[in-house]
Amino acid sequence: MEAVMASEEGCGELLARLSDMGAVIKALKRALPFTGPHAGLALLATLHRCGEQRIGDLAGLFEVDLSVMSRQVADLRDRGWIERVPNPNDGRSWYVRLTPDGTRVAEEALGSVRRLLVDTLEDWTDDEVAELSGLIGRLRSSLDAHRARAARLPRTARTGTVQAGTVQAGTVQSTAQTGTAQTRAAQTVKGH
Amino acid sequence: MEAVMASEEGCGELLARLSDMGAVIKALKRALPFTGPHAGLALLATLHRCGEQRIGDLAGLFEVDLSVMSRQVADLRDRGWIERVPNPNDGRSWYVRLTPDGTRVAEEALGSVRRLLVDTLEDWTDDEVAELSGLIGRLRSSLDAHRARAARLPRTARTGTVQAGTVQAGTVQSTAQTGTAQTRAAQTVKGH
DNA sequence: TATTGTTATACTCTATAACTATA
């Protein structure tokens, strides 16, 4: 046993901290003056950050069932904050993107939380914040990679729903971070 | 503007990662073979780690309303995993602690997630895991401190419910980590 | 009068299953 690998002790401590993290997220949500479903705000934020996405990919990104994302999208559409555009390459799927109204709402709400966070982290350096962001990002990558591994090897073949959505989620994040989003033109409709 | 303080850019990035963290937590919960309410497992874990606690303190620790914690405690009590003991110093409040059955359930479930985490973090060093744990813990401390600041200064006095619960939460965690938990003897009952 | 905890009620988020439409 070398001392380098992640130990059960270390992971036990991390587990306890994940509970803290859940509490922090809850507290931030509560402090947020946002007139709408809070789950929807996270969706707006992602669309604002990463550009238009397919509903299934968004479901994978947020680790929720496709039906849940479908409902959230419908809700935000009713509020006029997002719109669906047909996928020219596949008549079954849709791309979802912010409307101008949705962009405004997203920017206002995000600005508000961001300022709250800046105030909260008054004694943090930007490097420390970036370090935390980086480690969380890596945690998610590790999780996705682990599930990809588990999906390749194990007990006979699976349908692949979960893994596909999840692995794609990581991809979406990465491309979005490097600015590749907002590709794919709109129309060429078909049915819908 | 020095370059050290936490910037809006850095906090915006962290915000996006918090969403990732929410997804990770959801995924871990789902992967968990636990026959019971998942919110309850977090509660068992805390009692196992920190020893007996008052219901109100647990509510603050998890950032939920007292009524929510009361219901969760009742549920776990119905399952025989926790029990309440009267607080000899205050007839209104109760301490909650694991039963032997609850201890077993908690250890089994926690061991399972811990092993999953060890597998997932196969390319992390123990130091990196500790670094992430530390930063998350500090994030929570900063949030609590910020709310304590906000509660001291602002718009007239408040009742203090939120702050009290929250600040105490931090205290509970710290003492527990240094092994001070499991203090306070049981009985001397009164009414109940 | 304030605080600890419980209970009733309602609302949000979520998953499962059955369905439609397209590939």
Add this chain to the structure above:
DNA sequence: TATAGTTATAGAGTATAACAATA
């Protein structure tokens, strides 16, 4: 036959408010 998405339904989890008991 498989996949993308929708809808119906049910189950967690949560907050608000009204309540009881103790400080």
